[in-house]
Amino acid sequence: MSNLNQKTTEEEPYCPHCKGEIEDEHHIFISCQAYSQAKQEAIEKIAAKIGEEAREHMTKTFQDGEWWKGGRSRYYLGWVPKTVPATASREIHTEVMKVAGRIWGMRTKWKYEMEKEREGGVRSKAELE
Numbered sequence: 001m002s003n004l005n006q007k008t009t010e011e012e013p014y015c016p017h018c019k020g021e022i023e024d025e026h027h028i029f030i031s032c033q034a035y036s037q038a039k040q041e042a043i044e045k046i047a048a049k050i051g052e053e054a055r056e057h058m059t060k061t062f063q064d065g066e067w068w069k070g071g072r073s074r075y076y077l078g079w080v081p082k083t084v085p086a087t088a089s090r091e092i093h094t095e096v097m098k099v100a101g102r103i104w105g106m107r108t109k110w111k112y113e114m115e116k117e118r119e120g121g122v123r124s125k126a127e128l129e
């Protein structure tokens with residue numbers, strides 16, 4: 001997570017999954033559908049662990065909306081809305097941070113693969129044949 005702000009100017013600013021969308025932190029962690037599966041899995045896991053009502057808490061933590069000041073979710077910074085009941089907030093906090101790490105890892109891997117492809121993936125593919 002430490003390299004979130006170290007995007008180089010050479011790096012493609014657009015999301016590789018969503019045409020025309022600027023790939024900023026908010027897009028990656030909140031709007032991008034490429035990572036919705038990871039979030040859904042976390043919701044299921046927490047619902048199974050601490051109860052069905054946590055499903056709503058997790059869902060609203062991941063989304064922009066009424067639970068977030070300014071209507072923008074910042075769960076990926078380690079924040080949990082105050083509206084999450086105290087009994088659930090520790091579990092939810094831990095889980096959303098794991099998801100943020102997982103999403104960042106997926107994103108980094110995708111970027112790396114794309115970079116590799118651009119810089120000679122064609123050649124190494126030909127070499128394999």
Ligand SMILES: [Zn+2]
Nearest residue numbers: 015017018032
């Ligand atoms: Zn996207």
